[in-house]
Amino acid sequence: MVERLGEKYQPKEIERKWQREWAAAGLYTVAEDPQKPKYYCLEMFPYPSGKLHMGHVRNYTIGDVVARYYTMHGYNVLHPMGWDSFGLPAENAAIKHGIKPSVWTRDNIDYMRGQLQQLGLSYDWDREVATCLPDYYRWTQWLFLQLYKAGLAYKKKAAVNWCPSCKTVLANEQVVAGRCERCDSEVSHKDLEQWFFKITAYADKLLANLEKLPGWPEKVKLMQKNWIGKSEGVEVDFPLADGKEKVSIFTTRPDTIFGVTYMVLAPEHPLVPQLLAQAPNREEVEAFIAEVRKQDDLTRTSTETEKLGIFTGSYAVNPLNGEKVPIWLGNYVLASYGTGAVMAVPTHDQRDFEFAKKYDLPLRVVIQSPQGNVSLKTMTEAYVEDGILVNSGSFNGLGNREAIEKICAHIERENIGQRKVNYKLRDWLISRQRYWGAPLPIVYCEKCGAVPDENLPVLLPDGVAFKPNGQSPLAECESFVKTTCPRCGGPARRETDTMDTFVCSSWYFLRYADPHNEEIAFDREKANRWLPVDQYIGGVEHAILHLMYARFFTMALHDLGLVDFDEPFENLLTQGMVLKDGSKMSKSKGNIVDPGYIIDKYGADTARLFILFAAPPERDLEWSDQGVEGAHRFLNRIWRLVADWQDVLPGGKGKATAEEQALRKQVHLTLKKVQEDLANRFQFNTAISAIMELVNAAYHYREQVANPDPATVRETVDMLILMLAPFAPFISEELWSATGHTGSVHKQAWPKYDPKATVSTEVTVVVQVNGKVRERLTMSVDSSEEELKAKALASAKVKEFIGAKQIRKVIVIPRKLVNIVIG
RNA sequence: GCCGGUGUGCUGGAAUUGGCAGACGGGGCGGACUCAAAAUCCGUUGUCAGCGAUGGCGUGUGGGUUCAAGUCCCACCACCGGCACCA
Incomplete structure (x- = not known):
């Protein structure tokens, strides 16, 4: 009934x-159903920050429509959800409100899960994962060890933001205009031994594979390509004028090497301490280095920022012409790119030009334009176009493109350098001096050195103090730090850094294929059945970091023989933001619309429908209360019709x-x-x-x-x-x-x-005269071009517009339009 | 700053391959229903001129290609995202 x-x-x-x-x-x-084709629909899992925001609602509604659509088309659809649940906000809550990160996170997850269920999202909750739970992070640790054993994880010194007053490491986000967001003291940099993943080993593959991703938006592929920043050039050794050392520089413009009038090293360059020892103005140089280290990379590489430099008192020798050139330090050279040193050719590089003008350094033209008008007297900016080599010894007269090739060959023959491919991409720093993350499973033993700890999971201790006093919280916890060496059984201490949360989110899509496995991170067969993800959906703000890291992980796991595929996401949809009054919803602007309130007032269906209707998924979406009313009215209208x-x-x-x-x-x-x-x-x-x-x-x-x-x-x-x-x-x-x-x-x-x-039998055909619509004809869909033309020219209205003028051309597009060109 | 994107009525947006600009929704206006209001249903709505038929103008700005440009090209402006420890 x-x-x-x-x-x-x-x-x-x-x-x-x-x-x-x-x-x-x-x-x-x-249920796995081998009779049906599989379809893996995945949305980026959220950080459990408290409650859902509209961006989540949008992301998950889009994914839900896709999942339901493919289900209705007979696919075996995997549509899971979980929690990216390690992170900074949980620690902030602990410091501010004294709540344990684990409790705060668990409560948020419980609340947000309820909200997702209210939205009617078709998730298989049996597959839920949370990265902060030991049965997940033990496998994050295990995967770290696999990469470590494969030589893809290593330690080196790297700088962190350091607040001298809070005595703590700060995230970039916690540094506002060079100051600590909490206590406003000036932030400095500090070098620490930290863990890295060797993502640069995959730079070429990360770049080349983009070609194999037709289902990704071009803009995301372009951003990743630029991020990897492959550039082909040459590394050249410049020997110091006195001393045995040499400075290697990387350049993509060896054709300008005869124009070098000085060199610039990054203040962090490893040779700097040695140069400092001989510097006559040592104190001045030290002060300069300290000043530059306060600037972040963004400021330093900005072409707007004033270029700062200081002469070290040392000289190097240009190996091509034997000239002595002064060695400077400069804020615009970064230690992290290339060799951390550049040869300066002020005439043909804009940054060098500005620097040379400011510090009154010499210039020499070595590329002449075809018009021959490049002159030191008249130039107001560097000449960076192609041209002919001058003042370049035996290479004079060559086109500069050709000269690049010839000079590279010369350099390699003379054994003063070699061709080199460089990348902007840097290795991935995964160490975090924080509590709420997956502990790095490494033990330091006096006898054995750094030893992988296979006794997984390395559990996060529970009762940890959050008083900032210069140590990471884990380092304070003696019961955690003190351990025995897994190799020799002697006393040892644990690594106290935890892993970047991006590590946790670089493999979660694999765990969903086999979420309860206690033997291994995921069963190979199950991963191979469900992956790659057929459709991945998330915010465009993840276009580079998360997506690049996840691709790297997948490639590494492929090479370790853990999976058969080497790209995790077949198709990618990057959704736009949800705006209110033209800007991103945020507490400080007070323009937040709470999804809970909307669901309560209108129901989930209305919220979903509005958010899908208001804008195409890739574009930003402007929130409108009246638009929500409209969506609700539409559902009412359907209800009444059916009733x-x-x-x-x-x-x-x-x-x-x-x-x-x-x-x-x-x-x-x-x-x-x-x-x-x-x-x-x-x-x-x-x-x-x-x-x-x-x-x-x-x-x-x-x-x-x-x-x-x-x-x-x-x-x-x-x-x-x-x-x-x-x-x-x-x-x-x-x-x-x-x-x-x-x-x-x-x-x-x-x-x-x-x-x-x-099927339609008739169609409206537009008749234009000189591109302006003057008449509409109802014609049979299969009218020929001749018929259309004849009918158009026969129209009284059209004749009126033509008048006595001559018909020059008639363009006929069947079923659409006739354009009569007169004049 | 560098890299990437976006810009269309009062408003969110549509226009799938260079071929009728403004679908659909919101808002406004008018009408029906009602004692009245709300809700609902129907109609109308780019702008300027005109009583009207109709015509001119119109897709951030300036130029260009084309029979034809929101769509392609060049230059510019504004806004948004990312910039490696927010996630």
């Missing part, structure tokens, strides 16, 4: 009801007059449009607008026809509910059962449209 639908759409009641029923029936639990027609539905076949045919045509055109918008482009907004037009047409039909045809009504209502199901899962489930169906609407197959029903 089918229940009568109430007059009014009551989202709260029906959403609560179906949430319960779906959970009880395990509707979204994934109204509920009595008509059981009737048999009736008539098929022009009105029925028109409605049926619209039903099938809508099916076609929605399917195309979802399958090819993820254009949810236009898909929904098509459904709105169908509903408008149904209202129109209802108004026009006194006795609606039951068969037409049945088809219209059924198709409408099925099309709505991925977008608004609760109301469609309610309407599906109320219109006499058994079984969940979410287990139904996506309806196929009838191509015969969508």
Whole structure:
């Protein structure tokens, strides 16, 4: 017995009801079904910060539509969710409110899980993972050890932000304008021994593989390409004028090497202490180094920042012409790129030009333009175009492109350097001097050195003090630090740094394939069945770091023989932000819209529908309270239509007059449009607008026809509910059962449209005169070009516009337009 | 600063391959229903001129290519994202 639908759409009641029923029936639990093709739909898991924000709602709603759409198309869909639950905010909460990070995080997860369930998202909660739980992070540690043993993890010194007053390491985020955000004291840099992953070993593959990712947005691939920053050049050794040492520089412009008039080292360059020892102005140079180290890399590489430098008192020798050139230190040279030293050619490099002008250093032109107008007297900026070599010894007269090749060959022959490929990409610093992260499973033993600790998990201790006093919290915890060497059994101490949370999020997509395995991180067969992810969805702000790290991990695991594929994400959708009043929602701006409030007031279906309708997924979305009302009105409109027609539905076949045919045509055109918008482009907004037009047409039909045809009504209502199901899962489930169906609407197959029903016989053809629309003709769809042309020229209105002027050309685009060019 | 993106009515946006600019939603205006209001239903709505038929203008700015440009090219402006320890 089918229940009568109430007059009014009551989202709260029906959403609560179906949430319960779906959970009880395990509707979204994934069973592996080898009969069906697999589809892995994944959204970036959230950091459990407290409660959901609109960006989450948008991200997960988009993913849910995709997952439901593919389910309806007969795929075996994996759609999991979890928590990226290590991170700084949990420690901040501990410091500020005295709550344990583990408790704070667990509470947030519980609350946010409830919110996700309220949204009607089709996750298989049996596969939930949380990176802060030992049964997850033991495998993060295990994977670290695999990389370590493969030579992909190593230690070296690197700088951290240091607050001398808080005596603690600061994240970049905690440094505001060079000062500590908490106590406002000036932040300095401090070198610490830290762990790195050798991502640069994969630079070439990370770059080359981008070609194999046609399902990624071009802009993301371009950003990654620029980030990797491959550049081909040559490394040249400049011997010191006195002393045996030499300075290696990297340049992509060896053609300008005869124009070198000085050199610049990064203040952090390893040779600097030695040069300092001989410097006559030692104190001045030390002060300079201290000053530069306060600037961050962003400031230092900015072409706006004033270039600062100081002469060291030492000289090097240009190996190509034997000239003595002064060695300077400069803020615009970074130790982390190339060799940390550059040869300066002020005439042909803009930064060198500015530096030379400021410090009155000599210049020499070595590339002459084809016009021959490059002159020291007239130049106001560096000449960086191509040209002919001058003042370059035996290379004079060569084109500079050719000279690059010749000079490289010369350098290699003379054994003063070699060709080298350099990357902007740097190795991945994974050490964090923090508590709330996965401990690095390494033990330091006096006898054995650094030893991998295979006794996983290396558990985070629970009762840890958060008083900032110069030590990382773990280093304070003696029971954690004091241990025995896993190799020799002697006394040893643990590594107290934890891992960057990006490590945890670089493999979570693999764990979902096999989330409960206690023997290994994931079963190889299961990973190979489900991965790569067919569709990955998340914010564009992750375009570089997270996505690059996840790709690196996958490549490394592939080379370790743990998986068969080497790219984790087949297709990528980067969604835009949710804005209010033109800017990002944030507490400080006070423009936050709380998803919980919206769900409570209108229901999850309304929230989902609005957010999908308001903008295409890749673009930023402007929040509008009135837009939400509109989405809610639309669902009400559907509800009333179905409720109204509920009595008509059981009737048999009736008539098929022009009105029925028109409605049926619209039903099938809508099916076609929605399917195309979802399958090819993820254009949810236009898909929904098509459904709105169908509903408008149904209202129109209802108004026009006194006795609606039951068969037409049945088809219209059924198709409408099925099309709505991925977008608004609760109301469609309610309407599906109320219109006499058994079984969940979410287990139904996506309806196929009838191509015969969508055929048109006539089409409107536009007639333009000189590109302006002057007439519209209704023509048969298969009218020939000649017919169209003749009909257009015969039109009285068109004739009027042509007048006495001569027809120069007539362009005919069948089924669309005729343009008559006169003049 | 460097790298990447975005810009269309009052407003969110549509225009799929260079071919009718403004679909659909919001807001406004008008009407129906109502004692009245809300809700709902129907209609209308780029802008300027005109009673009207109709015509001119119009996709951030300036230029260009083309029979035809929101769409392609060049230069510029504004805003947004990333910049390696926020995630």
